[in-house]
Amino acid sequence: SFGDTEAQREVRKNDRDYVFHSWSAQAKIDPLPIAKGEGVRFWDYDGNEFLDFSSQLVNLNLGHQHPGLVKAIQDQAGRLATIQPAMANDVRGELAKRIVEHSFEGARSVFFTNGGADANEYAVRMARHHTGRQKVLARYRSYHGSTATAITLTGEPRRWANGTLDAGVVHFQGPFLYRSAFYAETPEQETERALAHLRATIELEGASTIAAIILESVTGTNGILVPPPGYLAGVRELCDEFGILLICDEVMAGFGRTGEWFAFQAFEVRPDLVTFAKGVNSGYVPLGGVVISEAIHDTFAERPFPGGLTYSGHPLGAAAGVATFDIFEEEGILQRVKDLGSRIVEPRLREMAEKHPSVGEVRGTGLFWAIELVRDRATREPLIPFNAAGEAAAPFNAVVAACKQAGLWPFAAGNRLQIAPPLIISEEDLVRGLDIIDAALDVADGYAAA
Numbered sequence: 358s359f360g361d362t363e364a365q366r367e368v369r370k371n372d373r374d375y376v377f378h379s380w381s382a383q384a385k386i387d388p389l390p391i392a393k394g395e396g397v398r399f400w401d402y403d404g405n406e407f408l409d410f411s412s413q414l415v416n417l418n419l420g421h422q423h424p425g426l427v428k429a430i431q432d433q434a435g436r437l438a439t440i441q442p443a444m445a446n447d448v449r450g451e452l453a454k455r456i457v458e459h460s461f462e463g464a465r466s467v468f469f470t471n472g473g474a475d476a477n478e479y480a481v482r483m484a485r486h487h488t489g490r491q492k493v494l495a496r497y498r499s500y501h502g503s504t505a506t507a508i509t510l511t512g513e514p515r516r517w518a519n520g521t522l523d524a525g526v527v528h529f530q531g532p533f534l535y536r537s538a539f540y541a542e543t544p545e546q547e548t549e550r551a552l553a554h555l556r557a558t559i560e561l562e563g564a565s566t567i568a569a570i571i572l573e574s575v576t577g578t579n580g581i582l583v584p585p586p587g588y589l590a591g592v593r594e595l596c597d598e599f600g601i602l603l604i605c606d607e608v609m610a611g612f613g614r615t616g617e618w619f620a621f622q623a624f625e626v627r628p629d630l631v632t633f634a635k636g637v638n639s640g641y642v643p644l645g646g647v648v649i650s651e652a653i654h655d656t657f658a659e660r661p662f663p664g665g666l667t668y669s670g671h672p673l674g675a676a677a678g679v680a681t682f683d684i685f686e687e688e689g690i691l692q693r694v695k696d697l698g699s700r701i702v703e704p705r706l707r708e709m710a711e712k713h714p715s716v717g718e719v720r721g722t723g724l725f726w727a728i729e730l731v732r733d734r735a736t737r738e739p740l741i742p743f744n745a746a747g748e749a750a751a752p753f754n755a756v757v758a759a760c761k762q763a764g765l766w767p768f769a770a771g772n773r774l775q776i777a778p779p780l781i782i783s784e785e786d787l788v789r790g791l792d793i794i795d796a797a798l799d800v801a802d803g804y805a806a807a
């Protein structure tokens with residue numbers, strides 16, 4: 358409980374003595390001991406309160422301790438806590454049915470995984486078996502997870518240190534008008550030129566060698582990049598022309614983040630495989646999966662699929678997934694997200710962009726936004742260099758510190774403050790968080806050309 362310095366010391370000591378943390382130099386970190394989480398907030402042992410604008414790792418879509426999710430897990434634990442995947446289970450089947458029904462026309466089945474990386478891993482494996490081809494095209498400015506194929510698909514610095522763990526992966530540039538790789542000045546030009554670049558990549562790599570193209574429907578950690586009109590439909594057309602499968606990674610953007618069940622549903626595109634995790638049950642129990650088209654499902658109708666996981670479709674995770682669908686309906690989550698995004702977040706961010714010289718661009722959809730911080734609006738020089746660390750990252754770190762000081766936990770990535778609160782956030786809390794960000798941007802302004 359709060360003020361329990363003894364408990365806090367113990368938590369910190371065990372962590373420092375025994376827990377090996379992701380992505381970190383172990384001697385250089387000091388993880389914050391957390392005493393409690395409730396709704397859109399969490400607290401440290403000193404009673405400091407944080408409004409979570411990051412939904413933890415953009416997984417906590419329904420907030421901490423949602424009574425419906427907690428009850429579903431408790432009930433399931435009391436009924437049957439686990440059962441191996443070769444057996445049929447009521448909640449596993451029910452969740453698969455709901456996901457299939459809410460995904461895309463022609464979706465047939467779901468393969469459940471433990472999280473997002475292995476979902477992408479399995480989607481690629483299915484695509485390779487189905488097409489008999491090896492290569493997979495993935496975009497720069499993407500994150501697809503940290504297992505061997507997933508980290509190789511990833512198009513950002515977290516891949517660099519790991520080398521090429523899957524020799525079949527080729528990267529290409531996607532659309533990003535603010536920092537266009539194609540010298541485009543309008544969304545239409547960006548779409549047209551990004552598609553021409555993708556076509557050239559396919560032709561140069563050899564269409565007959567390419568099993569799949571994987572992309573985040575709306576890019577998450579690497580900048581909240583919403584595809585410009587016509588882009589996803591154009592990718593689909595290229596896939597059809599060359600017999601390539603389309604994999605939409607919905608691990609971060611899926612389950613309501615953009616105001617749709619799946620982010621691709623706002624665009625005219627039909628994927629062949631969809632990967633999900635995080636928001637499927639707000640991360641209360643680790644769960645991810647792959648939604649599989651009829652044609653790919655049929656490939657494995659007579660010959661066995663060579664893959665599996667002990668915890669595929671874990672009942673505790675599945676029960677929380679079924680409850681997620683119920684809660685989304687009961688609380689009108691998708692409608693709320695669209696409303697809060699367009700009525701509160703977007704106008705307020707546009708106002709901040711007017712007011713703060715450090716804001717180069719704001720962009721996003723639903724409850725999924727980015728504020729791109731720059732030193733100079735004219736040159737678009739980022740507030741800190743790409744992949745900056747240490748002293749070079751100090752200006753950005755100062756902005757993040759100002760947010761935390763004021764009680765807001767932001768989603769910080771590169772030179773961007775990103776906004777991804779739990780989807781249950783009240784209008785009042787949303788405005789409170791945006792007020793804190795607005796004030797913290799004064800710190801960024803101190804580094805920017807007026």
Ligand code: PLP
Pocket residue numbers: 414471472473474475477500501502503573577578606607608609610634635645
């Ligand atoms: N794909 C996307 C788009 C993600 O954002 C993430 C995680 O942040 C992953 C895949 C990997 O998911 P996990 O960490 O559950 O393996």
